[in-house]
Amino acid sequence: MQKQEFYVTAAPGTEEALRDELIELGFAQVRLNRGGIPFFGSLEEGWRACLETRLGQRVMLVLRRYPADSPQQFYEGALKLPWQLYLSPEQSISTAAYVHESRNENPNFIALKLKDAIVDSQRKQWGRRSDVERQDSDLRAFAYWSRGKATVYLDLSGEPLFKRGYRLDGGHAPLKETLAAAVLRMAGWDRKTPLVDPMCGSASLLIEAALWAGNVAPGIRRERFGFERWANFKDAEKEKMAALRGECRRKSSGQHPRITGYDIDPEVLQSAKENARSAGVRLSFKRLPLKELCPEGQRRFLVCNPPYGVRLDADNRLYQELGSAIQRLSGWRCAVLAGNPTCLRNIQLQPQELFKLKNGNIDCQLAVYEVP
């Protein structure tokens, strides 16, 4: 089986966690890289990554890396690629590009050159070409151009992988599922200790925790990934993909420790319950203001993503309340994803670990406390 190179994109700050996840999942030649993690394998390994990575945002197939010093050289390199394997003229395409600051070129122009290369190669072969469809194309191609080197990728994912297919309602400022999964892993949750989110919102952290603990493949609910629309995805490939989905289902236990969500807002709790039901996980929810949170029963793991100024009203008092609550939780491990470092100071505890992350465009910090 021919080995191909794949590249799994990561939210900034989650690269090491994604590398660890891909190694655990058994992918080969996984390497740490900024912005995303490469691995090598058969095309089927790329499909499996779409099904199994919780942290990866997109899985890309590297079609070719080549030297290119001008847009014309970039175009000529892309023209030589075997587009006919992946795309027939009846299918639609979209292209995008990222140009490193070392090149003074407009990324839209490079994306246009990539589109030209694809349709020109089709015209040569068939006398017909694909239409461009921005929103929902059959094939998404992507170019990265930096310091005289171009890389052309195909996106296997289709819709970004955080769209697991279970979310019915967003609540206020929900975390992307991929980031929620990264927070749980980076915070060191062991998948066994009972988990509490005292400001659970739409329950992204809790649902992702339950799916991870139960070994439920995050992509198992997706009806179709991008690669399932490619021209080379025929009956034999459909059978192999069905077998991969079956294997994922067999590996899942669906078991998880007790997972509890609290929130002050009853409407938000209602949508959290609906999201959990849709994801097929059994979680407990209760309306509880943060200041009433107290330790009960066994030691637990607390994780939360309180509101913060950029997206919700900043509330230093809330962080003081959170600090007081955390100090009551003797023996617990507590992880707080905060969008504002000054808010974190109100917790008045020294974190054992501090990670920098990005939630969309917002610079965040993940602080992890071991409460004495």
Ligand SMILES: C[S@@+](CC[C@H](N)C(=O)[O-])C[C@H]1O[C@@H](n2cnc3c(N)ncnc32)[C@H](O)[C@@H]1O
């Ligand atoms: C940023 S959202 C959490 C988003 C959540 N992680 C998700 O992905 O959906 C913060 C949540 O804190 C809740 N909240 C705000 N003040 C609270 C308080 N004093 N006690 C409990 N919950 C509170 C809000 O209702 C909101 O749902």
